[in-house]
Amino acid sequence: MKHAAYALTPNRGERMLRHAVVLYIWALVALPLVALLRFGLREGLVALAEALRSPVALSAIWLTLWTSTLVALINMLLGTATAWALVRYRLPGKTLLAALIDLPLAIPTLVTGLMIAVLYGPLSAAGRMFEAHGIQIVFAQPGIVLALLFVTLPFVIRAVEPVLMEIDKSEEEAAKILGASAIRVFRTVFLPSIAPAVLSSGIRSLGRALGEFGAIVIVAGNIPFRTLTAPVYVFGEIESGTPRTAAAVSLLLLTIALGLHAAAHAIERRIGARDA
Amino acid sequence: MLEHAHSRAAVAPTTIPASALHADARTAAWEGIARAAISGVVLLYLATVLVAPLVALASELTRVGLRAALNALLQPNALFALRMSLVLAAIAVTVNAVLGTLGALVIVRHRFIGRAWLSALADLPLAISPVMIGLSFLLLLGREGWLTPLFDHFGIKIMFAFPGLLIATLFVALPYTLREIVYVLEEIGTSEEEAAATLGASPWQIFWRVTLPNIRFGLAYGVLMTLSRSLGEFGAVLVLGGSISGQTQTATTFIHDAIEERQSAGAYGMAAVLAFTSVALLLTLSWAKRRRQAS
Amino acid sequence: MHIKVEHLCKRFGDFAAVDDVSFEVSDGSLVALLGPSGSGKSTILRILAGLESADSGQVWFDGEPATDLHARVRGVGFVFQHYALFRHLTVAQNIGFGLDVRRVEKSAVRKRVKELLALTGLSGLEQRYPSQLSGGQRQRVALARALAPEPKVLLLDEPFGAVDAKVREELRQWLRRLHDEVGVTSIFVTHDQEEAFSVSDRVLLVNHGRIEQNGTPMEILDDPATEFVARFVGEVNVFPATVRDDRAQSGALNVRIKGSAPSGLAHLVIRSYDLKLWREDPGVATVQRMVTFGDRVRVQALVDGAGPIIAHFPRRSSLLRGVEPGCRVQVEVTTARAYPAEASSLHPIAAT
Numbered sequence: 001m002k003h004a005a006y007a008l009t010p011n012r013g014e015r016m017l018r019h020a021v022v023l024y025i026w027a028l029v030a031l032p033l034v035a036l037l038r039f040g041l042r043e044g045l046v047a048l049a050e051a052l053r054s055p056v057a058l059s060a061i062w063l064t065l066w067t068s069t070l071v072a073l074i075n076m077l078l079g080t081a082t083a084w085a086l087v088r089y090r091l092p093g094k095t096l097l098a099a100l101i102d103l104p105l106a107i108p109t110l111v112t113g114l115m116i117a118v119l120y121g122p123l124s125a126a127g128r129m130f131e132a133h134g135i136q137i138v139f140a141q142p143g144i145v146l147a148l149l150f151v152t153l154p155f156v157i158r159a160v161e162p163v164l165m166e167i168d169k170s171e172e173e174a175a176k177i178l179g180a181s182a183i184r185v186f187r188t189v190f191l192p193s194i195a196p197a198v199l200s201s202g203i204r205s206l207g208r209a210l211g212e213f214g215a216i217v218i219v220a221g222n223i224p225f226r227t228l229t230a231p232v233y234v235f236g237e238i239e240s241g242t243p244r245t246a247a248a249v250s251l252l253l254l255t256i257a258l259g260l261h262a263a264a265h266a267i268e269r270r271i272g273a274r275d276a
Numbered sequence: 277m278l279e280h281a282h283s284r285a286a287v288a289p290t291t292i293p294a295s296a297l298h299a300d301a302r303t304a305a306w307e308g309i310a311r312a313a314i315s316g317v318v319l320l321y322l323a324t325v326l327v328a329p330l331v332a333l334a335s336e337l338t339r340v341g342l343r344a345a346l347n348a349l350l351q352p353n354a355l356f357a358l359r360m361s362l363v364l365a366a367i368a369v370t371v372n373a374v375l376g377t378l379g380a381l382v383i384v385r386h387r388f389i390g391r392a393w394l395s396a397l398a399d400l401p402l403a404i405s406p407v408m409i410g411l412s413f414l415l416l417l418g419r420e421g422w423l424t425p426l427f428d429h430f431g432i433k434i435m436f437a438f439p440g441l442l443i444a445t446l447f448v449a450l451p452y453t454l455r456e457i458v459y460v461l462e463e464i465g466t467s468e469e470e471a472a473a474t475l476g477a478s479p480w481q482i483f484w485r486v487t488l489p490n491i492r493f494g495l496a497y498g499v500l501m502t503l504s505r506s507l508g509e510f511g512a513v514l515v516l517g518g519s520i521s522g523q524t525q526t527a528t529t530f531i532h533d534a535i536e537e538r539q540s541a542g543a544y545g546m547a548a549v550l551a552f553t554s555v556a557l558l559l560t561l562s563w564a565k566r567r568r569q570a571s
Numbered sequence: 572m573h574i575k576v577e578h579l580c581k582r583f584g585d586f587a588a589v590d591d592v593s594f595e596v597s598d599g600s601l602v603a604l605l606g607p608s609g610s611g612k613s614t615i616l617r618i619l620a621g622l623e624s625a626d627s628g629q630v631w632f633d634g635e636p637a638t639d640l641h642a643r644v645r646g647v648g649f650v651f652q653h654y655a656l657f658r659h660l661t662v663a664q665n666i667g668f669g670l671d672v673r674r675v676e677k678s679a680v681r682k683r684v685k686e687l688l689a690l691t692g693l694s695g696l697e698q699r700y701p702s703q704l705s706g707g708q709r710q711r712v713a714l715a716r717a718l719a720p721e722p723k724v725l726l727l728d729e730p731f732g733a734v735d736a737k738v739r740e741e742l743r744q745w746l747r748r749l750h751d752e753v754g755v756t757s758i759f760v761t762h763d764q765e766e767a768f769s770v771s772d773r774v775l776l777v778n779h780g781r782i783e784q785n786g787t788p789m790e791i792l793d794d795p796a797t798e799f800v801a802r803f804v805g806e807v808n809v810f811p812a813t814v815r816d817d818r819a820q821s822g823a824l825n826v827r828i829k830g831s832a833p834s835g836l837a838h839l840v841i842r843s844y845d846l847k848l849w850r851e852d853p854g855v856a857t858v859q860r861m862v863t864f865g866d867r868v869r870v871q872a873l874v875d876g877a878g879p880i881i882a883h884f885p886r887r888s889s890l891l892r893g894v895e896p897g898c899r900v901q902v903e904v905t906t907a908r909a910y911p912a913e914a915s916s917l918h919p920i921a922a923t
Binding site for chain 2: 620621622641642643644645647648649651653655656657658659668669672673716717719720
């Protein structure tokens, strides 16, 4: 740990400011979470588990978990491929594509949902085409996956890109001159370097997908047991004035999300430590 | 590419036997196929997931008609929602610019107990679903909330009112400026500030003349991120504000209600406004990023 | 300004960066703090500037206690290792910074900046930004910036560490001339002994947070106070030896030692240029290798019962006649010193 220089040691005024800032952040972030925790655990863990027993809640949690995991896996695979292609290949319209990658971070998630609903809805050409083959996208599970894919698109790509750019060209050439096959080169030269970044950004996209609400609420149709995800279920429970089940589901998802957040953070810190 | 071929040619005569050269040609052919396959998959993926939805919104907007969309947007409740979003974003940007800068300075430059906790806490809003943020505040400030008696005493209505919207927006936008400046401060180090101190500058002068100019692009970047995030917030604002038309409706909840009420002109119009704004912000962001890297 | 430091201590966790350091620097002199990296020399400098606080000990400037003075009011000019120029300000604004923050009148600032630009040979570059300058130019801007408020002391942390060898030599001579011209008391930190000896009036040799020796360059070269100093300055040979009276015995070597050393086990330290050898059978050593560097020859021989020894000669030295790898030689030591054996291990510290 680097020591702050004595000359820059905060004086009294600066320390007062610090207390104010610390108080603000604790009040804004920690207080509500404590309220949620207290409310959820008010009647004990047994009651909390009981609240999770509702079949609708269970199916919503399950739907959220599997769609998010699927999305994270697709991201890790295709996100890495995209980063690879953007860094190493010449693609048509590459500059435009590279700029568009960040768009999901900027565009409101509700607008994302609307766009996907429009694209694959029953009135659109694409929607009718899929429907003719018996595939329903909007108001069905594929719609949820597509919405989540859009929202989490930049995560893996933006994490892997800089790592790929930094890999020493001579390492790859050395491996090739030694007669390594392309797959072998990828496995020995590239994979070890990008694996931590792929993993941590995959985890981050999983965490993000677990909590997504705006993009899904329009696309999914929110049919219990089929397309009702956990965040939408929580919203419904709040609306109908049953915060107890809402709090129970929230606490479960929140615990998972914080665990994922911590795991991604730990991996990123290890990457940082290695670079330093 | 050229360099690549060159190095291979230079080495081949001495170290690579003839059989390996055939293998090399085969590898090159496979690489060509892999390149084409990966490029194809990636382009298809980006087209389906990213580009097609954007195009769909644009074409739908033209189908509904720009004039109809514009008319819907000029209705009083639409204008109100838009203004509400802008006001919320403006406040969030201002508060975050100040507190984000101070918070980042505190986290990077100060040494105190609980510093790591503060840093983790400031990151937390990124990991929590907006609906659950809404629920948490509801439990804190809602009908049976902890702090409700306090605010009732002063006659301040938070839920389903402007303060509720504001708190939700401040919460979700908190990390954006702060994290950006933490990153920049760590990059820059303290030696310029130390130099200023030995030259006789007061802490106040050091901040305005050295620290702030050094973090200005990070700050600009953070402000744009905050702006974009605040304008786009939906879940938490919906839960805490209730989306009451003409009172607590924001641009995003307006779209939600318009869809529910099948008023597609209003929904697409507002969505297009937000989408256009975010594209504009994105372009400015990438400019700010380039400037930051350059400086 | 006269500087006095007494019993300075500074710990970082378990690590004693500065361990009971005391010294004085007389008004107008140019002093080098010389030592290996991690020896604590930069920390001493930073404590003098008020950038770091001492755990204990006192600092006096001209007899006035300065230990608790804030960096801002010490009147110390500090030149940072990597310059720490304000990247968003021009050269002129950088130099004028220390005057601006003291609310000196604009015209006076302009005048002083102009003077310093001339003094440091930077005229014409005043509107450039630091990123548009070469390493040597940045170094001079940093110096000009530190000198602008007319500090009573100038402190320089590895001032030439970040420029290439040729520029470094120029800057050294320039710093010496500048010091003679301006006359401000200056202390600089370096790990390069050549730099310390060629520029400074006095050298303080620092190791493990302690001052090993405080003397003029000549004193340190001729009379190293400790084994560390002897090993740090110049290339030396070290042998385990037994001392009796004024002689030390190591294998076939038996030499008179300079100064005094307690009888018993000791480390015998011989500079590579403080010895002669010539071809003689049976002699005391066998030549192993000979390497020529320009006008010098480096001879490595194995002394019977003592170990390898290295000697330097002018290339055309008559002593070298007939000397070749494998032959036997006689060794005569002109100057040798012995230090108590527990001081440190037998591995050379700085091979130059």
